[in-house]
Amino acid sequence: MELTYNEKRLLAVLKPLKDAENARKKALEPISETVAVIRENDSLGINPLRDILSMLEETKNIAITPVKKALALLEEATGDAIEPLFDLDRPDVKYLAKIMDTTEEAVVQYAGLLQTRGLADLIKKTTKHYILTEEGKKCAKEGLPERILFESFEKNIPIKELQAHPQAKLGIGWLRKKGWITIKDGIVEKISDAPLGEDEIALKKPSAGSPGIDELLKRKLIEEREDTEFRIAITTEGEMLVSTGLDLRIEAGTLTSEQIRTSEWTSLKLRKYNVNTPPKRIFAGKKHPYQSLIDEMREILISMGFTEMYGGIVQSSFWNFDALFQPQDHPAREMQDTFFLDKTEELPDNYEAIRDIHEFGGDTSSTGWGGEWKKEKAEQCVLRTHTTSLSIQYLKDHPDEALKVFCIGRVYRREAIDPTHTPEFEQLEGIVMDTDVSFRHLMGFLKEFYHRMGFENVRFRPAYFPYTEPSVEPEVYVDGLGWVELGGAGIFREEVTAPWGVKYPVLAWGLGVSRVAMLKMGLKDLRQLYKSDVDWVRNYPVYRRED
Numbered sequence: 001m002e003l004t005y006n007e008k009r010l011l012a013v014l015k016p017l018k019d020a021e022n023a024r025k026k027a028l029e030p031i032s033e034t035v036a037v038i039r040e041n042d043s044l045g046i047n048p049l050r051d052i053l054s055m056l057e058e059t060k061n062i063a064i065t066p067v068k069k070a071l072a073l074l075e076e077a078t079g080d081a082i083e084p085l086f087d088l089d090r091p092d093v094k095y096l097a098k099i100m101d102t103t104e105e106a107v108v109q110y111a112g113l114l115q116t117r118g119l120a121d122l123i124k125k126t127t128k129h130y131i132l133t134e135e136g137k138k139c140a141k142e143g144l145p146e147r148i149l150f151e152s153f154e155k156n157i158p159i160k161e162l163q164a165h166p167q168a169k170l171g172i173g174w175l176r177k178k179g180w181i182t183i184k185d186g187i188v189e190k191i192s193d194a195p196l197g198e199d200e201i202a203l204k205k206p207s208a209g210s211p212g213i214d215e216l217l218k219r220k221l222i223e224e225r226e227d228t229e230f231r232i233a234i235t236t237e238g239e240m241l242v243s244t245g246l247d248l249r250i251e252a253g254t255l256t257s258e259q260i261r262t263s264e265w266t267s268l269k270l271r272k273y274n275v276n277t278p279p280k281r282i283f284a285g286k287k288h289p290y291q292s293l294i295d296e297m298r299e300i301l302i303s304m305g306f307t308e309m310y311g312g313i314v315q316s317s318f319w320n321f322d323a324l325f326q327p328q329d330h331p332a333r334e335m336q337d338t339f340f341l342d343k344t345e346e347l348p349d350n351y352e353a354i355r356d357i358h359e360f361g362g363d364t365s366s367t368g369w370g371g372e373w374k375k376e377k378a379e380q381c382v383l384r385t386h387t388t389s390l391s392i393q394y395l396k397d398h399p400d401e402a403l404k405v406f407c408i409g410r411v412y413r414r415e416a417i418d419p420t421h422t423p424e425f426e427q428l429e430g431i432v433m434d435t436d437v438s439f440r441h442l443m444g445f446l447k448e449f450y451h452r453m454g455f456e457n458v459r460f461r462p463a464y465f466p467y468t469e470p471s472v473e474p475e476v477y478v479d480g481l482g483w484v485e486l487g488g489a490g491i492f493r494e495e496v497t498a499p500w501g502v503k504y505p506v507l508a509w510g511l512g513v514s515r516v517a518m519l520k521m522g523l524k525d526l527r528q529l530y531k532s533d534v535d536w537v538r539n540y541p542v543y544r545r546e547d
């Protein structure tokens with residue numbers, strides 16, 4: 001495969017650097033010889049030569065003429081001041097990035113490509129170094145606690161007294177461990193002259209390989225750091241390729257309309273694109289997958305002719321339970337099932353109609369639940385446990401017109417949290433009222449909705465809710481899971497509709513939204529929908545309608 005423009009550029013930079021390095025080595029040969037001779041004489045004890053020796057050794061570390069020349073050329077080419085560097089036959093990536101005016105990552109990438117072609121070697125070197133921790137800095141300045149303690153007394157000292165020393169807590173243990181003291185009959189006595197330890201030497205200059213390092217790491221006086229350095233060396237093949245000449249014309253990435261009109265493009269070198277290289281991923285803002293699904297449900301209902309209703313999260317027990325003919329001693333009204341609030345709400349004017357329904361059936365054919373209905377219980381506010389609390393209020397406000405309304409909203413129940421239960425979740429509520437809608441219409445609406453959501457098989461099982469008769473639970477069939485229950489539905493009872501003068505039959509349902517989300521999104525854990533898991537959101541494919 002042909003070399004990319006950037007690979008060629010890198011090669012074109014590497015080659016003169018290597019030439020410069022070769023020239024430098026060559027120029028240094030006579031110096032090296034001299035140094036060797038002097039060193040030999042020096043070992044014979046001819047001391048005055050020492051100064052010459054160190055002078056010459058220094059020379060070896062200074063950029064000498066050929067290198068200076070190469071750098072001047074590079075500086076001219078890049079317009080950048082370049083620090084003299086050594087090992088120019090395998091320059092550092094930082095340096096290359098600077099002279100190629102690009103990032104270090106890019107240089108490593110080009111070098112990686114060259115390496116697969118055998119034209120360059122990418123050399124990775126990691127080195128360790130150590131830094132002093134806060135504690136370490138203190139000890140490096142003032143000495144280790146045991147050293148300070150050791151120097152705080154002459155030959156012996158009562159242990160009680162030594163314990164009062166601010167360094168005693170850590171220091172005494174170490175004094176014993178290092179064998180600098182003994183303690184007998186409450187008296188501490190020095191038994192060593194406490195030579196400078198390896199740890200103390202390493203603390204002054206913590207460098208890799210010094211014997212005290214491990215001890216200091218264990219005492220958390222120093223921390224280890226790793227530096228990674230990349231260097232790139234051109235290979236002989238690489239050099240040969242450069243010698244045969246590289247086409248270093250700048251490649252055109254995008255053409256201007258001018259270049260196309262004037263046919264200038266025919267003489268340009270066009271950049272080749274590798275369409276197999278995955279691009280860097282960018283993450284644009286996007287809707288949460290759960291929100292997308294909710295929006296899809298909303299659209300389906302709107303397309304089926306429904307309008308949306310809204311209502312508060314905080315509801316009186318009256319609207320959440322009583323108006324729905326849920327007896328006041330119903331288990332769902334217990335503290336352990338519902339979030340009760342330290343708040344009450346006034347009841348509507350004709351609340352007595354609901355009281356009568358509960359106590360004896362009011363004006364209806366019902367016999368009610370019997371017993372005494374308590375107003376205070378109904379006034380108690382709760383976090384709504386179902387969105388049916390909105391449906392009944394909507395009916396109260398629109399008792400005599402045909403209507404199709406829905407709402408998608410959050411509801412709250414005191415559930416223990418596990419993969420399939422959360423104390424907050426969403427419901428999709430709907431009601432349909434018209435002159436002669438029937439149970440068959442109800443099943444028709446629900447089937448149609450689930451079909452549009454992509455569930456082919458829908459069935460209904462008999463169920464019970466205090467506010468509907470008949471009542472059913474819709475279920476959908478999911479491969480691998482079987483029939484899954486998805487909520488409740490039914491026709492509102494007379495006890496619910498009569499108090500508000502509702503004229504026609506009312507079909508009602510409340511469906512689990514998060515349940516549907518789990519099925520549609522293939523989730524095993526419902527909690528995923530409510531976590532701030534950015535990675536998941538980023539990687540979740542943008543949701544598409546199936547129709």
Ligand SMILES: N[C@@H](Cc1ccccc1)C(=O)O
Nearest residue numbers: 386388488489490508509510
């Ligand atoms: N409110 C019921 C569902 C339902 C709504 C309307 C009619 C019948 C049932 C629930 O939360 O489970």
